[in-house]
Amino acid sequence: MKAVPIHQLLTPAPVKWISRYFQPGDLPEVHELQGVHRDDHYIFFLIEDGEAQLQIDFETKTLHKWSVYYILPGQIHHRIENRQAKGWFLGVDTELLREAFRDVFEGSLLTQHPKVLNQEEYEEISSLARLLTQRKDRQAVNLLHDSVTSSLLQAFIGSIAGKYVADTEFSTVANRSRHITRDFKRLLAKKFRVEKKPSAYAAALNITVNYLNESIKKETGYPVSYWIIRENLVEAKRLLFFGDQSVKEIAYHLGYDNPDYFLRLFRKYNGETPTAFRQGKR
Numbered sequence: 001m002k003a004v005p006i007h008q009l010l011t012p013a014p015v016k017w018i019s020r021y022f023q024p025g026d027l028p029e030v031h032e033l034q035g036v037h038r039d040d041h042y043i044f045f046l047i048e049d050g051e052a053q054l055q056i057d058f059e060t061k062t063l064h065k066w067s068v069y070y071i072l073p074g075q076i077h078h079r080i081e082n083r084q085a086k087g088w089f090l091g092v093d094t095e096l097l098r099e100a101f102r103d104v105f106e107g108s109l110l111t112q113h114p115k116v117l118n119q120e121e122y123e124e125i126s127s128l129a130r131l132l133t134q135r136k137d138r139q140a141v142n143l144l145h146d147s148v149t150s151s152l153l154q155a156f157i158g159s160i161a162g163k164y165v166a167d168t169e170f171s172t173v174a175n176r177s178r179h180i181t182r183d184f185k186r187l188l189a190k191k192f193r194v195e196k197k198p199s200a201y202a203a204a205l206n207i208t209v210n211y212l213n214e215s216i217k218k219e220t221g222y223p224v225s226y227w228i229i230r231e232n233l234v235e236a237k238r239l240l241f242f243g244d245q246s247v248k249e250i251a252y253h254l255g256y257d258n259p260d261y262f263l264r265l266f267r268k269y270n271g272e273t274p275t276a277f278r279q280g281k282r
Helices: 030-034 099-106 119-135 143-168 176-191 198-204 209-220 224-242 247-253 259-270 274-281
Strands: 017-022 042-049 052-056 059-063 067-071 086-092
Touching (some): 017 119, 042 119, 042 143, 067 143, 086 119, 099 176, 119 143, 176 209, 176 224, 198 209, 224 259, 247 259, 259 274
Antiparallel strands (some): 042 067
C-alpha cells in the first residue's frame, strides 16, 4: 500500500528548526516537489504581503497580508503558492514547542484558520522572524549565542500562540473540558483505525462516556462519534487521493469489516461516493 510521503526536518545537529524568507519567483525546495505530503514537524507561515493559498486535508486556506498560519505534524498539504506572496517560513521540531504552546495549537479538534494581524502585531512577529532568519546560518561560537537564538524562537512561537489564544479564549488556568479535548484528539490520532466506539476512548482517558461527550461537545459543538467518523473519513480521502488501493481495501485498512457500510458512511458525510471523490480530485 502506498503511503503519503513524510518530509523530515533535516538539519545539522543540534539545530532542530529552519527559517527562510520567501518571495514571488522563488523556486520550490526539493521536498516541495513531492506535492502532497506530510511533515514530522510544525510549520509556521507569516505573510508580509500578497495573497497565498494552501490546501490542508482537502480544505483550501487563503493567507492574506499580515496573516499567520501553522500546520500541525502529520497534516497532509500542498506547498504554499508563493508566486504572489512573500513572507517567512519556519519549520520547528515538535520537541522545541513548550507544552503550553502545544496545548494551544493542538487543543482543538477544529481545523485551524489563518489569523490576520494588525500592523503592530505583524511588526512584532516579523521582527522576530527576521532576526531568526538572520541568525540561522551563523555558527554558534558560545552558549550565549544558542541561548539568545532559543529565546527568540520561543518568543516567535509564543507570539503566534498568543494570537490564537485570543480567538479561542484559551486560558492557562486549568480548563478540564479543553484538556480532555486535547487528550482525546491525541488519542484519536493514534487509535482511530482500531477503535470506533466512544466508550473505548472514555475508558482510555479514565472518564465516563457521558463526561467525554459533554466535554467534546462543549468545546466543538459535536459529539465524540462525529470526530471518530471524521478522522476516518479524512484519512480515507488521503488514501483515495494519493494511493491506488481499491475502496474495499481502504475500508479494511481503516478497520471497517463491512465495505458497504463504509461506502454508505462516506457518501452520507461527503455527499458523493469514494470513487466519485477520487475521480473528481484527480
